[in-house]
Amino acid sequence: MQKLLIPSYSTPERNRQVLLVERPTAIPEARHFAIDEEALKSPAEGEFLVRNIYLSVDPAQRGWAADVNNYSPPVPIGGVMRALAVGVVVESRHPDFVAGDFVYGWLGWQDYAVVGPQQVMSQIKNPAAPLSAYAGVLGLNGVTAYLGLNKLGRPVTGDTVLVSTAAGSVGSVVGQLARHSGCHTIGLTGTDAKVEQCRNHFGYDIGINYKTAPVAEQLAQHAPQGINVFFDNVGGPILDTGLRAMAVAGRVVQCGTASVAAWNPPPQGLRNEREVLTRRLVWSGFVMFDHMADFPAAVQELEAMIVQGKLHYDEDIEQGIEHAPGSISALYAGENAGKKLIYLG
């Protein structure tokens, strides 16, 4: 059974790497990266060599590549693009990691990474789901949904929960978890096909195409008592509209700002502080990396839900490292149908 969960992978003799060669001022495009290769490095004492199998593509990489207003220092020019990935240990000089172990963590956009335990977010001992899932629904994306919703959104039965990027890898999990908590769920997404996916695959009560539907009117219709929890991944006009539809004492989880084209100069928009005041809102920023102590328990919970058939997830997997450089801009264009991964088999 376990074999079916693990894809085949090769062990090439050189390490291809995606390097950041130009600092993006907005969404990183293929031209900001170059692919180079180097000889394989050997692990020093306390380190291990990992063959990457699935590279993760994340909207957060835009912030990691930029040099303004982020929670972590930018990737240096000429450096390997910072990325999460799932891989297999092929050589180890650390007692807790042996050849054949699967790991998820800070492995970068490259074929191989020499790392230590501090770069590992999960040691995948007995995969209960396909290995790719540990880079998405059982990795950053699913855990962000789980912890952001439960710790900051704190939904209770009967609440109305609004989710932006509702069909995406974070949003689709937020919607399903909220529904399991007995909430009325409304998802915002960018195509009619994704609206269908939200309704029929991820179980949202309502799906709204924010590009074609009048969002304020739709929210008034589908949340007449107001929104109790807004899990927002986009910011901008959608956030402005959502704040004006919140119920008193509502919670806004600011998890992403995907709709904001650039942060410098600071974006201008509606001034909605009056909505925060009069509706007595709690508006909290969420960064998953502040909650690493809760990561293993969240993975365990999500894994159990997948095994029980209670949590659905989609993946959009391309094969070959040459697809990595253009993959962030494709993600921001909404071209992905599920968690975007690059398979290096």
Ligand SMILES: NC(=O)c1ccc[n+]([C@@H]2O[C@H](COP(=O)([O-])OP(=O)(O)OC[C@H]3O[C@@H](n4cnc5c(N)ncnc54)[C@H](OP(=O)(O)O)[C@@H]3O)[C@@H](O)[C@H]2O)c1
């Ligand atoms: N704070 C944290 O710790 C943390 C961790 C992980 C992810 N996140 C955030 O969560 C969000 C979703 O991440 P994900 O990995 O699940 O990606 P995703 O939703 O699978 O893909 C990104 C989606 O963003 C939507 N989008 C892009 N531009 C947009 C715009 N201008 N307006 C509205 N929607 C837009 C597109 O969906 P549509 O086709 O529906 O427009 C696109 O498919 C991102 O903002 C990301 O930064 C935060």
